[in-house]
Amino acid sequence: MATAAERGGKGVTALLVGPAATFFLLLLVLPLTVVVLYSFGERAPAGGYAPAFTFDNYLNLASRGQAFLNTLMMAPLGTLLCAVVAYPMAYYLAVKASPKWRTLLLVLIIVPFWTSQLLRIYAWLLILGSKGVPAYLEMIGIEGVRLVNTRFAVLVGMVYGYLPLMIFPIYVSLERLDKRLLEASADLGASPVRTFLQVTLPVSLPGVATGSLLVFILLMGEFIIPALLGGGKVFFIGNALVDLFLQSRNWPFGAAVAVSMVLVMLASIVVYMRFVLARGGMRQEPVV
């Protein structure tokens, strides 16, 4: 709409963009500014914020080092696992499943998302709890397995919660794969593995990258899954943040943790995009 800018002029533009701008200002810029402001303050005696200007909160960030470490280790691990589990599924749907059933199968993947996330995670507590999987393991002789309240449980929860989000982008990019290319490759004598590595995988990489980035961002900010499945023992940055507001009532320090959390995520995303997209030789695609 190159000529649209002349039509109606600035007035129309302002009208179109105004409401959104107001929302962004009031509900994004304002809160984030307040957070940054608070991060330089001091904790009021009984909790809350006392106006001040100090860097103490940032200097104290190291005390949450373990939480940062947990997140920075488990989020990429969870993303990787999710991608590994999702890929064959997406491949099956895009390449092997008959088109007749494809829509149904795809929808069936998303349906679980329509039950409350909290309920689904709670169900995992039951599955991994002492009356679930460990009980069955005991029946076949493997005793003393404790699955709940562990890092393992949190990983399972993460993979479970974000699997559909990973399957879809990979499916979308694999779907564009021309099946005849696969036939051609086989006809030319390539082994299935080689076909996969040199024909299928490159086509799917943008999808994998998109899915991974999305899941990674969401995993970094997770706090429900570690809280419920980790039994209060596995702390992500999100948990540290919530705890600072809901238990310690140390708003300034919490604000500092929030700011650093966002900065860490920004940094990881930049690194991630350079690494993954450079590897895949892809241009930077928009997230959506």
Place this chain on the structure above:
Amino acid sequence: MRWYAGAIYVFLYLPIALIVIFSFNAGRYAMDWQGFSIEWYFKAFANPFAMKALRTSLVVALWTAVLATIIGTLAALGLERVRGWLRQAFDALIYIAIMVPGVVIGIATLIAFVTVFDLVNPALAALVGDAAPRLAMGLPTVIGAHVLFNLAVVILIVRSRLAGLDRTLIEASEDLYATPFATFRQVVLPLLAPAILASFLLSFTFSFEDFIIAFFVAGPDSTLPIYIFSSIRRGITPEVNAIGTVVLVVSLTLLIAAQFLLRERGGNRRRGAAA
């Protein structure tokens, strides 16, 4: 391969199956099957707080979807006309809105609003006296926070669809003396329809399902996820399972209905073309 796919489906549906099965549990505790019973469904519907939470969630999700879709679509259209640093600032804000974790947005919005309300309320009371409206956290704050996040998503979706629009159609419309508004209404809007619809559905879903942001900014009001969370803390009874199952069944029904409708229209079109 098929075994793998099957296994994945089992993995995805195992918790769902548990939730649904234990909604029919006569006993109080999950994993402790004590016979079949549908009493929890009656209890759930009779529970005023559960029903209020469900209603609240629906209202919030509807408002969010409507507001986010309209404002977002307008913004996506308007952003095409914005250039330079303003455009970059906007783009940055959109990506920030998506990237900042829900937890941070929830907490940030909470403390920002609490601070602002603490400043504004006394001023209002001083100006207007006792009849002054008291600003507080509640449904409007939840809707506001939800709209923000979904705005970014809507703008991205609509914008990418806009980018793929065939410009020649619009030029043709103008050449045929259509007013800009008519062009918009009869050419652009129908072409954008899939994106707008998708945005609406996505916004509704995100808002309905959201727990993290609502947890912080809802004040005294409860959305369904908040109600479920406090049920988990209270000691989960099959009543919560019943509510979850009902939501699932309703969504499935809507989906199947939508499928039928679409297939019918598609079928008609095919019949029409063949005729």
Place this chain on the structure above:
Amino acid sequence: MSDDSKPISSKDFIHELMRYRRGSVSRRHFLGVTGLGLATAVLGNAMPGLRPRKAWAAGELGDTLNFTTWPNYFDQANLDQFTKDTGVNINVTVFGSNEEMLAKLQAGGTGWDVFVPTNYTISTYQSLDLIEALDLARIPNFVEADHDARFIGEAKIGGAIYAVPKDWGTTGYVVNTAKVKGAMTTWKEFWDRTRGDLSGLVMVHDYQLTTIGNALKYFGYSFNSIDPKELADAEKLLIECKPHLFAINSDYQPAIRAGDALVSVAWTGDATQLKRDIPEIEYVLGREGGEIWTDFYAIPKGASNPAAAYAFINFMLDPAVNAREVQAHGYPSTDSRTNALVPKEMLDNPILYPAQELLSALEFGAAATLTDPLRAEIMARFKSA
């Protein structure tokens, strides 16, 4: 034989408590003379009858009451009765620590009408202007003289009463003796065995007061210590034990019932409830000491439905209703009229009424622990570790 027809004065009560703690008098004497025990049956009969329940017109009290309390802390039948009597639906929210309640109230806009704070928090709530003095005329079922001044003390600020007592109790730990070999009697054993043979089977609360407090007891320090050196020792112990814990959660009943955890820091009433269903559960008060506490009903400032709040509190303090509460949740009451209606087995239950030498080592929580930034920070670091 002491004169049982007159309520005991606060001075005499403290005198008797000291005697009991020193072991100069038996528990039976203590219970009898302070009006806490069976002898109050006489007292109960001598009192002017139980105050009749006030009848409410439909809709007079609004239709919702937001009640914030602790896990497993009320009898649902009583709440249902209140709803039947008044038409007010009760929305229950549950918290596992006072800090969380305070955080929510500080953030404002909670919509709570009645909440249950513990003794050491009341002065902070009052100083932060989060609660108001109660209008006792609206709670006729609260007769101050029938409650023990020692338990009420902290709710009285500047002569006004800011909260009325719900019950009192202690903090110890529960042990599933069917699966745990060897008797456990001290906090030292608790923390040592967590790192030893009970690894992976022990729970602590997500609550700085009891978690840090009982870690301090391991070293024999005060439960309420805010001394940085002592707290550093406690923190070291906690972080060492963390990998061996099953969970950090104030709602420990489900895990103990399921057998996922065998030992957990616990409050009196949960121990009573658990032992009722699982007789092998034992409640242990560490010999080094621990916490004795009182919980109160309070009304936050700006409550949305104060009329219903007062009616509810008054209803719950009705001795007949309160006696049902005690039997359901298993925490001892501070009210002598209520205890007159509680079955003898409960009054003799050592979980509710521990032996004097254990009771005497316990401390009431101190207000400083609520506001002390170091304790809050240590708890957060422990959870982050």
